[in-house]
Amino acid sequence: METTQLTEKKLDVTVLEPRMKHPTIFEWFDALKGGESFVIHNDHDPKPLYYQLLGERGNIFKWEYLDQGPEIWEVRISKLTPEEGETVGELVAKDYRKAQVFKKFGIDFCCGGKKSVKQVCKEKGISEDQLEQELLALDATEKARETEYDKWEPGFLADYIVNMHHKYVREAIPALYEYTTKIARVHGQRHPELLEVVKHFTNVANELESHMPKEERVLFPYIKQLDEARKSGVKMEPAAFGSIQNPINMMEMEHDHAGRELEMIRELTNDYTLPADACATYTVAFKKLQEFEDDLFRHIHLENNILFPKALEMEKEVVK
Template identity: 60%
Template sequence: METILTLDVTKIEPRFKHPQIFEKFDDLNPNEAFIIHNDHDPKPLYYQLIGERGHVFTWEYLANGPEIWEVKIGKIDANQPQETIGEMVVKDYRKAQVFKKLGIDFCCGGKKTLAEVCDKKGIDVEVVKAQLSEINDIEQANALPFDSWDLGFLSDYIENTHHQYVKENIPFILELANKVARVHGDRHPELIKVAYIFNRIAHDLSLHLEKEEKILFPHVKALASAAKNKTKFIEAPFGSVSNPTQIMEVEHEHAGEDLAEIRELTQNYLLPQDACTSYTILFKKLQEFENDLFNHVHLENNILFPKAIRLEKDLSV
């Protein structure tokens, strides 16, 4: 049986922890792994790895607190690409419904393979494959051809459809969440946490949309215009388009985790018997908001961002 090295980062001086972990990761061969042993959740490292190395690693919790955390980090073999969940949904959007029903994140977690996600969630991968296969046997309806759209047009669609939805609905949901927490929080204390989390989502997403609309999307549109008109492309001050897209993906993941926590706190939006009208509307709006964000992030993470990165590389040749 293969022995996997364990790196005890509790014995490393704080300022040297992440550099040593990165050095160890860079020394791995494809399909090799090592384990980090820590006294707190190393989740910030996960986001730093995404930001600096991209989605080229696996991340598996072996111990998850409260005193000891151990994570197995593996290096993906780039020469043996496997279809990701996001790529599956790009090819056939109906598969998103299967993933949603099973609690599988096809947007923020869309870079993972089906096997990786099923292993992490304890789901029989063959059962999921069977359900996906049933979708293949059904004639596909006329869905919008997002994957074939010009990137400038897709950016405008996302902004005018999903960004606009977020902007219009955040104030209403905030008002409902705060009101319901104030009225029902004594009997249902989880509502206080729900209101707190959604306030954080509202703040973070508002800043996120502004960065996309003022920085990232104009850059993507410039790329698309240069390709269409065969004109010279001028590099942006932030360098490669992969720099802001990696940041956006990390922020997408934060929002997805927050909404997943709300779903867990509310037991999948299960209404109690004493729920008033505002309580009922809040849960319906939160579910609607989550569904829209899933579709929104899918279009960006799985279609817009990777195609923009590829287009930039093509223009640089």
């Protein structure tokens, strides 16, 4: 791709070999920064390109017809800025590998998933260009087989969360409480931060133990009712709690509380860095805390960024 072409920002597709047309357009698009654009000049409607671009790059561009034939077709393709584009949660919902990139930069993709990339970069003093490059590098690699949770039926996803993540939390809490209290008792004098770790883990455990039954007894059954009504094409009366947005707001607030407690634990432990005098229990405790954090963040992500938005859309469709 020639620099002069990029400077002119106009690509005459008619002079390219057929096999090179779409690859060249994609090359130009990938070279754009947020807010930049270029124009493609063609002799027919390039609408198939729109669908290919949407499928392979996602909703990160604007498609604007400048001339619509019959002999000349011109379209301006603009790359949206991170603020205009998808949220952190939406990006992770489409490709969970991106969670690791956000985690590397200390970006909360579950509780803070509704923020734009631009917003979180500004809040944390992160280079947007550096983050964008790492995200684009993932796009350029072959996507390993990752469970596409966003394509699951909402009712099935709700059951999955209960049977996998709620089950894990209930099994993990007693063991983690035992490990954290033990290392605080044995090592607390030399490492007083462990006493704070116990306090914050107790807080998150108590939060989740009261939180999960609310989802299992009220919110998730209602989501499954919405799902069945949608499939059957029937209308439902409004729930006693009003809009589903009300319990969702409560659940998201509790997710946020739990997430903040885990962030405090990570901060207190210096990202789970073991001290020189760490014993075997100390090592296991930190390993299990990291596993708990990873599972909970995926758990919250599935709800905040996938299940709850689906539920809100279903409510609009089926509730009278």
